[in-house]
Amino acid sequence: MLSISQSALDGLRRHGEETYPNECCGVLLGKLEGEERRVSSVARCGNTRSDSPQNRYNIDPKELIRIQRQARERGEDVVGFYHSHPDHAARWSTTDLAEAHWIGCSYVITAIEGGLAGRTCSFALGGTGEEDKCFLDEEIEPFPSAAPPESR
Numbered sequence: 001m002l003s004i005s006q007s008a009l010d011g012l013r014r015h016g017e018e019t020y021p022n023e024c025c026g027v028l029l030g031k032l033e034g035e036e037r038r039v040s041s042v043a044r045c046g047n048t049r050s051d052s053p054q055n056r057y058n059i060d061p062k063e064l065i066r067i068q069r070q071a072r073e074r075g076e077d078v079v080g081f082y083h084s085h086p087d088h089a090a091r092w093s094t095t096d097l098a099e100a101h102w103i104g105c106s107y108v109i110t111a112i113e114g115g116l117a118g119r120t121c122s123f124a125l126g127g128t129g130e131e132d133k134c135f136l137d138e139e140i141e142p143f144p145s146a147a148p149p150e151s152r
């Protein structure tokens with residue numbers, strides 16, 4: 001199961017709407033505790049795929065290292081990744097599996113239909129390595145975001 005704050009979930013869905021008809025991508029940040037993944041925020045990434053941005057995504061490795069470092073300073077881990085499927089179902093493709101390398105992390109896919117966020121699904125990358133890795137369906141469980149500071 002993937003626990004995710006409502007604001008992080010809204011944030012990644014909005015990101016997909018903004019980059020439509022191209023794919024968006026980003027990183028899920030929070031806590032990894034054994035089997036439990038809890039996302040408190042998302043970091044948006046630029047999609048570096050210029051050849052086919054409608055159905056492929058790629059996160060710049062340098063950007064990922066920077067995001068990881070900033071997360072660690074806040075005591076957070078990389079819990080997974082997200083991307084959008086413009087006008088396609090929120091199901092993983094063989095390319096998505098081939099390009100997923102973080103065993104134990106969650107891969108969230110949100111469908112964007114005609115510019116509006118549709119279904120959002122999450123898949124945990126199981127297995128022990130590149131030979132037997134596989135995506136496992138997992139529930140997304142949103143939790144309320146921390147209340148914003150009171151305005152004066």
Ligand SMILES: [Zn+2]
Nearest residue numbers: 083092093096
């Ligand atoms: Zn995909």
